[in-house]
Amino acid sequence: MEIKTNSKLEKVLKGGHIAVSSECGPPRSSDASGIIKKGHLIKNHVDCINITDNQTSVTRLCSLAACIHLKNEGLEPVLQMVVRDRNRIALQSDILGAASFGINSMLCLSGDHQSFGDHPKAQNVFDLDSMQLLQTVRYMRDEGKFLGGDTIKEPPNIFVGAAANPFADPFKIRVPRLAKKIAAGAEFIQTQCVYNLDKFELWMKGVVERGLHEKVFIMAGITPMRSVGMAKYMARAVPGMDVPEELIKRLSGVAKDKQAEEGLTIAVEAIERLKECTGVRGFHIMAIEWEEKVPEIVERSGLYPRPKID
Amino acid sequence: MIVGEQKPFDEIWEMVKGHKQLTVFGCNTCVAVCHQGGNKEAEILASLLRMRATQEGLEIEIKNGGIERQCEHPFFESAKELLDQSEAVLSLACGIGVQFVAEKYMSTPVYPALNTTFLGDVKQDGFFTEKCQACGDCVLGVTGGVCPVSRCCKRLFNGPCGGSSNGKCEISKDIDCAWQLVVDRLEALGKLDDYEKLAPIKDWSKDRAGGPRSFKLEDF
Numbered sequence: 099m100e101i102k103t104n105s106k107l108e109k110v111l112k113g114g115h116i117a118v119s120s121e122c123g124p125p126r127s128s129d130a131s132g133i134i135k136k137g138h139l140i141k142n143h144v145d146c147i148n149i150t151d152n153q154t155s156v157t158r159l160c161s162l163a164a165c166i167h168l169k170n171e172g173l174e175p176v177l178q179m180v181v182r183d184r185n186r187i188a189l190q191s192d193i194l195g196a197a198s199f200g201i202n203s204m205l206c207l208s209g210d211h212q213s214f215g216d217h218p219k220a221q222n223v224f225d226l227d228s229m230q231l232l233q234t235v236r237y238m239r240d241e242g243k244f245l246g247g248d249t250i251k252e253p254p255n256i257f258v259g260a261a262a263n264p265f266a267d268p269f270k271i272r273v274p275r276l277a278k279k280i281a282a283g284a285e286f287i288q289t290q291c292v293y294n295l296d297k298f299e300l301w302m303k304g305v306v307e308r309g310l311h312e313k314v315f316i317m318a319g320i321t322p323m324r325s326v327g328m329a330k331y332m333a334r335a336v337p338g339m340d341v342p343e344e345l346i347k348r349l350s351g352v353a354k355d356k357q358a359e360e361g362l363t364i365a366v367e368a369i370e371r372l373k374e375c376t377g378v379r380g381f382h383i384m385a386i387e388w389e390e391k392v393p394e395i396v397e398r399s400g401l402y403p404r405p406k407i408d
Numbered sequence: 409m410i411v412g413e414q415k416p417f418d419e420i421w422e423m424v425k426g427h428k429q430l431t432v433f434g435c436n437t438c439v440a441v442c443h444q445g446g447n448k449e450a451e452i453l454a455s456l457l458r459m460r461a462t463q464e465g466l467e468i469e470i471k472n473g474g475i476e477r478q479c480e481h482p483f484f485e486s487a488k489e490l491l492d493q494s495e496a497v498l499s500l501a502c503g504i505g506v507q508f509v510a511e512k513y514m515s516t517p518v519y520p521a522l523n524t525t526f527l528g529d530v531k532q533d534g535f536f537t538e539k540c541q542a543c544g545d546c547v548l549g550v551t552g553g554v555c556p557v558s559r560c561c562k563r564l565f566n567g568p569c570g571g572s573s574n575g576k577c578e579i580s581k582d583i584d585c586a587w588q589l590v591v592d593r594l595e596a597l598g599k600l601d602d603y604e605k606l607a608p609i610k611d612w613s614k615d616r617a618g619g620p621r622s623f624k625l626e627d628f
């Protein structure tokens with residue numbers, strides 16, 4: 099397969115390996131040492147590290163700056179970019195900025211509504227939507243042009259992906275929606291956290307039936323549960339999250355001090371099962387504020403060592 | 409129609425209490441339908457203000473009146489005398505009417521009694537919902553007649569986002585997910601395949617982003 103960018107993620111995926119990515123959230127501070135530390139904690143066990151962009155609409159150190167910090171440490175960041183806070187001028191400008199630092203992978207998202215965050219009174223932008231951001235990156239890279247039509251002297255060299263949530267409604271358009279993201283230019287997909295494996299496999303079946311798995315690299319989202327409380331919270335309060343009753347029961351069935359361990363085991367089992375699922379080409383491990391467990395999950399699910407890419 | 413909601417009474421009182429004379433002025437079209445700014449509401453608000461003035465020992469002469477629409481010149485004829493003699497006007501019109509009065513009466517202070525909230529419909533008696541934000545380039549023809557600008561909380565042209573759950577929007581169980589409605593409509597129209605057509609990047613220059621808009625009929 100033709101390699102189009104310098105993205106390590108692209109090289110791993112196109113090299114036929116099962117890719118592993120993880121995710122870190124920047125601090126609510128101007129001190130970046132925490133995220134650099136998190137990055138070093140997991141760097142040997144993942145191919146790349148997504149840096150979230152003011153996730154859940156809570157103001158944080160910006161994704162681009164955090165990506166630059168990681169890049170300077172020799173790590174491989176994936177720039178997450180939401181369309182909530184920036185118009186097409188700012189988005190394109192940040193894309194060029196990222197590329198200028200050799201940040202070669204990017205994930206296009208709509209972003210949680212600001213009502214969830216620390217500035218519910220903020221204006222939102224939504225000049226483009228996430229699909230149109232995908233189109234924008236591809237247009238800039240492949241056509242070498244700004245949306246306004248002017249030529250970009252040195253186009254950004256970026257491998258571009260999108261999120262997919264097979265568990266959101268209406269389910270019947272979730273496969274067509276993926277097709278739409280592919281048409282918009284998505285080259286890889288990182289999914290919402292998968293807990294309902296049956297439903298995920300049903301979605302993947304639809305994906306495979308349409309041959310979409312051959313047009314995009316799908317990485318299943320994995321988030322270990324730290325406690326039954328977290329599982330219940332996610333089931334109740336996180337929109338578009340599908341946490342089956344059995345999982346909550348299984349966690350409640352073990353002693354409180356063993357629940358975290360059980361959560362990790364559940365995550366490992368999910369990876370093992372989904373490795374067999376046609377069309378799944380990697381895993382995106384989002385261990386929320388629990389990054390130190392990523393190496394263990396990767397090792398226990400047989401995804402270690404990571405391939406060497408030069 | 410334009411929907412508005414009366415401001416909290418204390419806020420209104422603070423704006424007007426410094427005047428010696430005040431006309432509380434209703435607008436009997438849109439904002440009368442939502443029972444907030446019609447001539448009847450103007451009458452009620454005027455009496456509440458008179459009571460408050462008495463309670464606070466302030467002498468303010470408060471009159472009330474109203475016209476059919478505060479956004480068109482001809483309607484103002486019947487109220488000419490009343491407004492000419494007013495020291496200040498408390499308008500119960502939407503923001504358009506308030507500005508229209510202000511423009512007509514350069515030296516008369518005009519205050520808004522309403523918060524103009526949205527362009528919407530009367531979904532049920534006493535229940536109004538937002539339906540349009542006058543984006544200047546209507547896409548209802550391709551979204552099954554459901555407006556993504558005013559009804560999707562992220563105004564997505566290629567929705568739904570990953571937060572759509574059981575027909576409701578991620579931000580509240582009280583808000584329908586616009587894109588669930590789009591999909592339902594497309595299905596009912598036998599056009600679900602159209603869902604996969606990518607919506608082009610929006611030209612927001614026709615929206616408020618492009619500056620104040622106007623429209624002129626050349627042959628008038």
Ligand code: SF4
Nearest residue numbers: 540541543546547555
């Ligand atoms: S698409 Fe624009 S013009 Fe049409 S209903 Fe929505 S906001 Fe109004």
Ligand code: SF4
Nearest residue numbers: 560569577578585586
């Ligand atoms: S849940 Fe539906 S209405 Fe709400 S932001 Fe997402 S697509 Fe728009």
